Amino acid sequence: LVLRPGLTLDDLIGARGKGFKIGTNAVRRAAYLRRLFPDIEVIHYRGAADTRMRKLDNGEMQRLPGGGEVGPADALIMARSGLERVGLADRIVRDFSPQEMLPAVGQGIVAVECAADDxxxxxxxxxxxxxxxxxxxxxxxxxxxxxxxxxxxxxxxxxxxxxxxxxxxxxxxxxxxxxxxxxxxxxxxxxxxxxxxxxxxxxxxxxxxxxxxxxxxxx
Incomplete structure (x- = not known):
């Protein structure tokens, strides 16, 4: 979980998510977020890790694939590995445990494909x-x-x-x-x-x- 500058984790927890817009592009994360924070508003948010972080910090709107815009986001749910790759792991304010948010099938596993007869x-x-x-x-x-x-x-x-x-x-x-x-x-x-x-x-x-x-x- 990463937050927009000026917000704290206590703000989110104290409000039980009410009034907060959290961005994610994963239906699994969205469902778990609504389970953890029933009053939260989950918005569609996609793009490279650094691009999403820039939009979060600048309070930019997010364009939807079918047209229209949502936002600005107050927080984002992203993979720690993605933030580490772009040097933004210090922005993480909370890691969700598997008991809170079970990973996607195969998440974190790197696979390489080749022809079966090669x-x-x-x-x-x-x-x-x-x-x-x-x-x-x-x-x-x-x-x-x-x-x-x-x-x-x-x-x-x-x-x-x-x-x-x-x-x-x-x-x-x-x-x-x-x-x-x-x-x-x-x-x-x-x-x-x-x-x-x-x-x-x-x-x-x-x-x-x-x-x-x-x-x-x-x-």
């Missing part, structure tokens, strides 16, 4: 592969596959490996953040897809599919 390239890439990250990615993406999610789905997933076990938590929210379905399971770390499938199916049994279909874009 064995020479695959041999080189294998030398830089992170086995733990690979297993976590497989588990989280399996949840997404089972749920048949789309770009408008507030879906989150986070796998953590400890020894030979993997803990996988995944959740689905409605856009307003009012309805929140979450499942956590633990299983063998070397069977990530099996664990991801079990978590995804339990989410569906708890009604996650209805939330996903309600937000599915029309063809």
């Amino acid at each position: 064995w020479e390239t695959r041999r080189y890439l294998a030398t830089i592969d992170d086995p733990a990250a690979h297993l976590a990615c497989d588990a989280e993406r399996e949840v997404l596959w089972v749920l048949n999610g789309h770009c408008n789905s507030p879906i989150a997933g986070h796998a953590v490996i400890s020894g030979n076990e993997m803990s996988l938590t995944a959740s689905v929210l409605d856009e307003a953040g009012d309805v929140h379905v979450e499942v956590t399971r633990i299983g063998p770390a070397d069977r990530p897809r099996e664990l991801g499938r079990a978590v995804g199916l339990e989410l569906l049994n708890k009604g996650a599919g209805v939330l996903i279909e309600e937000n599915r874009p029309l063809d």
